[in-house]
Amino acid sequence: MDGELCFDAGSLEAASTDFGGLVRQPPAAVLRPGSAEDVAAMVRHCRARGMKVAGRGQGHSTNGQAQVASGLVVDLGTLDSVEIRDDDTAVVQSGVRWSTLVRASLARGLTPPAFTDYLELSIGGTLSAGGLGGQIGHHGTQVDNVIELQVVTGEGELTTCSPTVRPDLFRAVLGGLGQCAIITRATLALVPAPRSVRLYTLAAPSLAALTAQQARLIREGRFDYLVGQAHTPSPEGWSYMIEAAAYDGTAADDARLTGDLDHTAVEVQDLPYFDFLNRIAPMVEVFESMGEWRRPHPWFDSLLPASAVNSVVSETLATLKGGSIGASAVVLLYPVLTAKCATPLPVMPDEELAYLFSLLKTASPGADSAEEMVAANRRQYDATLAVGGRWYPIGSVPLTTDDWVRHFGSFWDEFKAARHRYDPDGILTPGQRVF
Numbered sequence: 001m002d003g004e005l006c007f008d009a010g011s012l013e014a015a016s017t018d019f020g021g022l023v024r025q026p027p028a029a030v031l032r033p034g035s036a037e038d039v040a041a042m043v044r045h046c047r048a049r050g051m052k053v054a055g056r057g058q059g060h061s062t063n064g065q066a067q068v069a070s071g072l073v074v075d076l077g078t079l080d081s082v083e084i085r086d087d088d089t090a091v092v093q094s095g096v097r098w099s100t101l102v103r104a105s106l107a108r109g110l111t112p113p114a115f116t117d118y119l120e121l122s123i124g125g126t127l128s129a130g131g132l133g134g135q136i137g138h139h140g141t142q143v144d145n146v147i148e149l150q151v152v153t154g155e156g157e158l159t160t161c162s163p164t165v166r167p168d169l170f171r172a173v174l175g176g177l178g179q180c181a182i183i184t185r186a187t188l189a190l191v192p193a194p195r196s197v198r199l200y201t202l203a204a205p206s207l208a209a210l211t212a213q214q215a216r217l218i219r220e221g222r223f224d225y226l227v228g229q230a231h232t233p234s235p236e237g238w239s240y241m242i243e244a245a246a247y248d249g250t251a252a253d254d255a256r257l258t259g260d261l262d263h264t265a266v267e268v269q270d271l272p273y274f275d276f277l278n279r280i281a282p283m284v285e286v287f288e289s290m291g292e293w294r295r296p297h298p299w300f301d302s303l304l305p306a307s308a309v310n311s312v313v314s315e316t317l318a319t320l321k322g323g324s325i326g327a328s329a330v331v332l333l334y335p336v337l338t339a340k341c342a343t344p345l346p347v348m349p350d351e352e353l354a355y356l357f358s359l360l361k362t363a364s365p366g367a368d369s370a371e372e373m374v375a376a377n378r379r380q381y382d383a384t385l386a387v388g389g390r391w392y393p394i395g396s397v398p399l400t401t402d403d404w405v406r407h408f409g410s411f412w413d414e415f416k417a418a419r420h421r422y423d424p425d426g427i428l429t430p431g432q433r434v435f
């Protein structure tokens, strides 16, 4: 063994919780692997004894997804090597955080093309979910930018997969919630990095104005990055904000980029590229100092078809009283061009344009309780499905196996076949509760 197997109370406690703070399941042991071979050997060991196993990146799940009651948690943080290659690719072990990868690639003038909002998530963690962000209109999700994976299957086999080598495994692992293999290494595409970013924050006069303009802008590809938010209600009601960024943009671009947009106010900032990517870090520090970061986070994330976004979002927001979803709650509305998302997972609505609609809740004092929030998430999930929407499966929604079958839709048969082929004893990642 190159790494270590830990049984101490501190290691077990750390692996029995997550960012969500809703589920607590102590494992029997925690592996801090020194190599991918360690992971393979321990998966074989556990399989022979009927023990369950899950990989853990940064533990930023919200519903126990990386936990294994009385099983083995593989803390992938020790698989932390990064290599930036001359062919504009990065070869990274799965425990590396995106912040570490982008710092290394920027030293060579390169960057991964697609990011999540928060950079302190692991490569393996976001590739197991999908990885959606503001660059999706040009580059798809993070899983769309993976060239090759090294994985350990549920049989304990260390192998590689790609679009041409074991493509069934590749398709089932990317966005595959750890159900078929543990990712130990990824080869990722890199692109030339901008030096600076001109970021426009535009106040939209209404929800309809926000979604209509996002639709137009993402189809035109006018900005390099495009997202949006609804802000918690004031006496005047909810307010809406578009964030749009031009890489290496200057003041000379302002009129062309924003002159015809319907907005009531605009703020413009020039940021170094890394600071732009990392701009929620100061907000996280504030939430940490408020104690909000350690409170329960019953998150809900969905992908709504464009045809239903205004009705579902307005009906949902109308039910949320000020503060009911927490002192640090954030409501996201990101446009998604589904054709840019070429991998089968994460599952997308069946329309050319969709919106990520996320209710990032915190059970703060005075807000709804965590249990009430989880129950509301289930109702929101049903309302989402009823209009052809999909769950983005990173949050806290109680689902049955039948729900999962419906969630995966036409990909279910292929996904189930991959699970049976690569994890025949069903030992991997029970915290997702898919099988």
Ligand SMILES: Cc1cc2nc3c(=O)[nH]c(=O)nc-3n(C[C@H](O)[C@H](O)[C@H](O)COP(=O)(O)OP(=O)(O)OC[C@H]3O[C@@H](n4cnc5c(N)ncnc54)[C@H](O)[C@@H]3O)c2cc1C
Binding pocket: 018, 019, 054, 055, 056, 057, 058, 059, 060, 061, 062, 065, 066, 067, 076, 094, 095, 115, 116, 117, 118, 121, 122, 123, 124, 125, 126, 128, 129, 130, 131, 132, 133, 177, 178, 181, 182, 183, 184, 394, 429, 431, 432
């Ligand atoms: C503050 C914050 C901001 C976020 N912003 C975004 C965003 O903008 N866009 C977005 O798409 N998501 C976002 N997320 C969600 C995030 O991408 C997922 O929850 C992701 O899975 C978390 O990564 P992690 O390293 O913490 O994974 P963990 O929580 O450790 O694990 C998540 C799941 O993946 C499995 N897993 C972990 N590593 C591996 C591996 N190497 N191989 C196989 N399975 C593995 C685990 O077993 C578990 O089931 C955000 C989450 C937080 C907390």
